[in-house]
Amino acid sequence: MKSVGVIVEYNPFHNGHKYHIDETRKKTNADCVVAIMSGNFLQRGEPALVSKWSRTKMALEAGIDIVIELPYAFATQKAETFANGAISLLNALHCDEVCFGSEHGTINEFIMTVDFMKKHQETFDKYLKEAIKEGNSYPKAASLAYLSLSNDEKYLDLSKPNNILGYHYVKAIIEQKSKLIATTIKRTSAEYHDEVFTHTSIASATSIRKALFSTKGNLDEIKNFLPETTLSLLTAYYDEYKQFHQWEDYFGLFKYRLLTSNPAELALIYEVEEGIENRLLSTIKVSTSFKDFIERIKTKRYTWTRLQRLCLHVLTHTTKNEMLNIKENKSASYIRLLGMSQKGQKYLNLIKKKVDLPIISKLSAHKDDLLHLDSKATQAYLSIFPEPLRSKLLHDEYSTPPIRYNEKNNFFIQ
Amino acid sequence: MKSVGVIVEYNPFHNGHKYHIDETRKKTNADCVVAIMSGNFLQRGEPALVSKWSRTKMALEAGIDIVIELPYAFATQKAETFANGAISLLNALHCDEVCFGSEHGTINEFIMTVDFMKKHQETFDKYLKEAIKEGNSYPKAASLAYLSLSNDEKYLDLSKPNNILGYHYVKAIIEQKSKLIATTIKRTSAEYHDEVFTHTSIASATSIRKALFSTKGNLDEIKNFLPETTLSLLTAYYDEYKQFHQWEDYFGLFKYRLLTSNPAELALIYEVEEGIENRLLSTIKVSTSFKDFIERIKTKRYTWTRLQRLCLHVLTHTTKNEMLNIKENKSASYIRLLGMSQKGQKYLNLIKKKVDLPIISKLSAHKDDLLHLDSKATQAYLSIFPEPLRSKLLHDEYSTPPIRYNEKNNFFIQ
Incomplete structure (x- = not known):
């Protein structure tokens, strides 16, 4: 088989x-x-x-x-x-x-890019460090370092989110000495981060979620983009549990958790670095929603995604120690x-x-x-x-x- | 003045x-x-x-x-x-x-009892230790030790909750070398723990709270026992905040807190002793209310009050270290x-x-x-x-x- x-x-x-x-x-x-x-x-x-x-x-x-x-x-x-x-x-x-x-959409460039990067790891690391020093977030800095290293068209465009993931799949296969054969399929439409519908039957999950939350469980607006099974499973879920899940639903717990923790305890949490625990603690008191909170602490270096992950580890109370063996x-x-x-x-x-x-x-x-x-x-x-x-x-x-x-x-x- | x-x-x-x-x-x-x-x-x-x-x-x-x-x-x-x-x-x-x-109701016996207890501290401690060894809760053991020490009528009946508090007020005054003069007033009716109404105008706070929660903010049943100001302040509170506070309202947060903590972290919490953290963790998963939870972990040694306090320190995340200077x-x-x-x-x-x-x-x-x-x-x-x-x-x-x-x-x- x-x-x-x-x-x-x-x-x-x-x-x-x-x-x-x-x-x-x-x-x-x-x-x-x-x-x-x-x-x-x-x-x-x-x-x-x-x-x-x-x-x-x-x-x-x-x-x-x-x-x-x-x-x-x-x-x-x-x-x-x-x-x-x-x-x-x-x-x-x-x-x-x-x-x-x-x-x-084609696999060769993934393999070539991983190979190319392996050869130029040191130079890449140097560029990366410089870009981070200039105040860029990690993904932005990595993208800039990569561009400085090579703008040859035979390599991947690593500013695209699915190219980045694919690059890391191929890299992991090589590093893990895996026998897996990698192949890729070109995504025909709907960018990963699209928030509006631009296609008649394919939309990004981001835009689908956005529509779901704004219509409070009414699936009419998105029914063209989902298989019937998904539609009926989503309907069943909403009927049974009265909600879909988003960060805002967890904000009350998250705020409680932060407000009953001290800075030293927070510093033990995975991805809480560089004294950001103090900013978390001073900001949460006045924040009335998760969106409000993230907008208040977001900076050029701390992207929305990085902050969301960090907050998630606070919510689940995942410590650096627990993540160590990974x-x-x-x-x-x-x-x-x-x-x-x-x-x-x-x-x-x-x-x-x-x-x-x-x-x-x-x-x-x-x-x-x-x-x-x-x-x-x-x-x-x-x-x-x-x-x-x-x-x-x-x-x-x-x-x-x-x-x-x-x-x-x-x-x-x- | x-x-x-x-x-x-x-x-x-x-x-x-x-x-x-x-x-x-x-x-x-x-x-x-x-x-x-x-x-x-x-x-x-x-x-x-x-x-x-x-x-x-x-x-x-x-x-x-x-x-x-x-x-x-x-x-x-x-x-x-x-x-x-x-x-x-x-x-x-x-x-x-x-x-x-x-x-x-009279102060002399408080002073005499504190004095008497000071003189017999060692014997009392011995009796106390024995009673605790036999599996009694701390308050029960203290009461038994006290009874073994003296059933002379000139001393206080320390099985009564307000006598116990008064005893400790007087003891604190003496130990703190305070100039405070202590006096006491006899409670005329309504025992501290009464859950039903036995008097026409005075009821225990316990019975009043019980009625408040069972009638969901309707104050008719208790209006004879409260000054008008209390009544209107309670009504105003309920109108504005849609609730009175009880442990059950905090159960969701409490359960979340417990379930995202590990035994070692819980053992740092004030009053979490003797490995009870493991029982808290195994019991909380199946508990559907605070009452349900306490009933499952309550033993002869761990009284309802002791457990409630311990749970409260978990909820507020109050550690042994934080309580040390007290x-x-x-x-x-x-x-x-x-x-x-x-x-x-x-x-x-x-x-x-x-x-x-x-x-x-x-x-x-x-x-x-x-x-x-x-x-x-x-x-x-x-x-x-x-x-x-x-x-x-x-x-x-x-x-x-x-x-x-x-x-x-x-x-x-x-």
Whole structure:
């Protein structure tokens, strides 16, 4: 059985994602498509719109065969760490290929650029340091350093977000000495950060979320951009839980947490650096919303995304110490299975014996440092629900087996 | 000007408290009555029903001349520490007397009992240790040890809650070498812990709170037990803030806090001892309310009150380290003025020059370790309000001067 991996957030799943899955199958001729998906919180430091369970169902109905949770320790990080975690999971699952969407669209330049960068690492680092000294944020500085190094057209345009991710996937494959073959599909439309609709059936997840929150659960405006399954799963989620998740929902907890912490405690939190804890503490008192808060502390160096991630680690109380082993190992230590189709199950049965990491079906049976971070993240994610719903969902998280999807007759078992 | 101190919670102010003030004036012939009052959280480890500002108004209208906040570090502790803080504040304010309500009703036996206990401290400690070893809670063990030591009628009945407090007031006066003269008034009815109404005009604060919560802000059932001012202040509070405060309102925050802390961090919290942090963590997951939670962890040794206090310190994130200097100093380091009548203002002007502690009118101008605990407590107390109300009230706490009450024309300035 040939398998291919995709690395996703599905926040929420939309027609662009469906296109990516279909093209991936066509291009790779794979029998089994494995998705490594962020869990409760996403790479930009935000809560997922709906639970990972709901997003797993969206993925399975759209043709994904296996959904694996990317641990919090990787999912909420800059591209390099995010990529390291995701690629290590595809390795562990013995996938043959990985196929990612990119603005660039052909794979050779990714490999050439990684190679080129490896050769010029020192010069790049020097430029990077200079650009950071000039007060640029890390991503901006990296982009400037890269431009100084080479503006040759044979290399990638690393100002594009999906090119950056792809670059780090390829780099991780090489560094991890992985057998994964990388391929890429050109993204046809809808830029990652688009906030308005510019296409008739494909829109960015950002613009879809924006519409969802402004219409308070009314899906009419976005229905052209989502598969029917996503639409009905989103409707079901809103009906059952009375909300989609966004940072503002967590602001009350976040503010409470900050205001009952002292600077020394905050300095232990991951990504809280350079004395920013004092600015967090003085600013939070007068901030009446999360947006208000971030706007007050945002600077050229501290981008919105960097601040969101940092705030997320405050919310989940993730310390530098807890993140330490990630920095050292750069790879996942378990495989958290969220869902599978019948084909996915067959694939897992085939590879099971040669998989070196524990495959986690039920959380309650396992202990692991990384898993503890996921567990805290889930607890924070569920904290906005009223009781007894909150306790019920927390219990489900520990006791529920993965979602099984019968793709022939189109139904779920959970 | 002669001054007398009373030590109170006023949660809420009721006819029994009014009787206590009037009898105190009669008995002591004092010109000025100073109340040392708990702030956001009370001795039994609970949030105050309404804000300290509202309770200050109740007190001023009923004849109190000066309202001073008993710092969190004393207000939320066992009787001994509570008494030490309160008596140290009355000392600092150069009060002539202190007058407390007690079941016993005459002062001599308090002094004799303190004296007797001092002489038999070692034997008492031995009995206490034995009783604790047998699995009794601290208050139960203390009561048993005391009974073993003496059942002579000339000593106090220290199984009564107000006798216990009075005993510790007198003990603190002696230990602090204070010039305060202690007097006591016999409580005529309504036991401290009564949950039902047994009298026509006096009821315990416990029974009043119980009725308030069960009728959701409807005050008809309790109007006979409260002065009109209390009634209208309670109504105004409910109209403005849509609630009275109780532990259940803080359960969501508390659960979030526990679930995103690890055992080692919890063990740093004040009163978290003997590995109870592990039981807190395993129990909170399945608990759907505060009551549910306490009932699950309550044992013979861990009484409801002890657990409530411990949970409160978790909620406000008060560490053992932060409480350390209290244990050592046993006295307050500032005087936080919440309100005063014109007579109270006159008294303060008279004594101002000989007061050794800073008198705090506006929080924003001061820094102090104890004050920091009060500040965190306020932040936790206000955390259940929606924005922008929460930010407004927090701002008020820092910037608002004390309430001034014109007793002749019966109006407030704040």
